[in-house]
Amino acid sequence: MIKVGIVGGAGYTAGELIRILLNHPQAEITFVQSSSNAGNLLSDVHTDLLGDTDIKFVAESDFTLVDVVFFCMGHGKSKEFLLKHTLPGKVKIIDLSHDFRLEREGNDFVYGLPELNRELIRGSNKIANPGCFATGIQLAILPLAYAGLIKDELHVNGITGSTGAGQSPGSTTHFSWRNNNVSVYKAFEHQHLGEIAQSLKQLQPDFKYDINFIPVRGNHTRGIFVSVYTQFDGSLDVALNIYTKYYESHPFVFVSSVNPDLKQVVNTNKAIVYLEKHGTKLMILSVTDNLIKGASGQAIQNMNLMFGLEETTGLHLKAVAF
Numbered sequence: 001m002i003k004v005g006i007v008g009g010a011g012y013t014a015g016e017l018i019r020i021l022l023n024h025p026q027a028e029i030t031f032v033q034s035s036s037n038a039g040n041l042l043s044d045v046h047t048d049l050l051g052d053t054d055i056k057f058v059a060e061s062d063f064t065l066v067d068v069v070f071f072c073m074g075h076g077k078s079k080e081f082l083l084k085h086t087l088p089g090k091v092k093i094i095d096l097s098h099d100f101r102l103e104r105e106g107n108d109f110v111y112g113l114p115e116l117n118r119e120l121i122r123g124s125n126k127i128a129n130p131g132c133f134a135t136g137i138q139l140a141i142l143p144l145a146y147a148g149l150i151k152d153e154l155h156v157n158g159i160t161g162s163t164g165a166g167q168s169p170g171s172t173t174h175f176s177w178r179n180n181n182v183s184v185y186k187a188f189e190h191q192h193l194g195e196i197a198q199s200l201k202q203l204q205p206d207f208k209y210d211i212n213f214i215p216v217r218g219n220h221t222r223g224i225f226v227s228v229y230t231q232f233d234g235s236l237d238v239a240l241n242i243y244t245k246y247y248e249s250h251p252f253v254f255v256s257s258v259n260p261d262l263k264q265v266v267n268t269n270k271a272i273v274y275l276e277k278h279g280t281k282l283m284i285l286s287v288t289d290n291l292i293k294g295a296s297g298q299a300i301q302n303m304n305l306m307f308g309l310e311e312t313t314g315l316h317l318k319a320v321a322f
Contacts, residue, residue: 007081008034009045009057018032022052041053042056068303134195136271183217254273260287
C-alpha cells in the first residue's frame, strides 16, 4: 500500500486528489497538511467528502511516514517549501505548481505528461505535474510534433472553467461576475506557453513557430475546451493515422470521429481529441477536465507510473452526462 501525504490540502486540486485517493485500491492517505485548517475534518472544507472520511487536517507534515507527497500549494510555494525542509530520500514528490516545469540548471524534476514522458516518469522520484491548459493544448498537438509536421504558427483558443483560477475568491471568479459572462485574459503571454514550447521542441527539435494562444474565462465551473489550427499539407486521413498511432498505447486519450463536448470528460481523467481538415488548415479540438486530467487525476496517473502500477489504477472515473 502506498502511503500518501498532501501538503496544501485546502484547495480544489487537493480536494480532487483526496476524493480519488480515498477510492484508490493501492494508496492510503497518511496526512493532509493545511496550517489554516489544522484540526478540522477534511469534510469541513471539502464538503463532498462528508461521510467518506474522518481524516483531519494537520499543521505539520511527518515525511518519515509516507512514500510519496503531493504538493498542492500556490505557484512559488513548492520551491520555497523545499528550501526550508529536507525530505527523506525515499519519499517521491509530485508537485502540482508551476515551480519545476521548465528545464533549467539544477532542476531534477521530470515533466509529468505521461503521453510525452511515460518512461522517464517511471524512473523518476520527482515529478512536475503539467498545467491544465498546457495539458489540453499539448494533447492536441504532440502527435504533429512527433511526426515533425508542425511547419507554421499554431493558433490556439482555450476556454476554461472557473475552478482553474483556484479556490481563493477574486474579482473574476465570484459567481455574480463569472456567471453568464466570458472574457479573455493573458492573451499571447499565458504562463503555460513555456512548458508547451519546451515539449514541442523535445519532439520536434526544429520547432521555432509562434504559439498564438488566446485563453478565455468560461462561465462553467470545470473543463477545458481547446481549439487549434495550423497549416497542414496532408489529408485528414493522414492526420488521423498520425494521431491514432501516437495515442494507441495511452489509455486516457481518445481520438474521436465525432465533434466532442465538455460533458464527455468532466469528472474523468480522459482527454478527447478530434480533427477536421479545412482547405490547407488542420483543426484539432481537445477536451479535458482541468481539475482531473489537467491536475489531480494526472498527478495520480504519475504516481501509478512511479510505483509500477497500471497507469489506470484508481482512475476509472465516470462522466456525468446531464
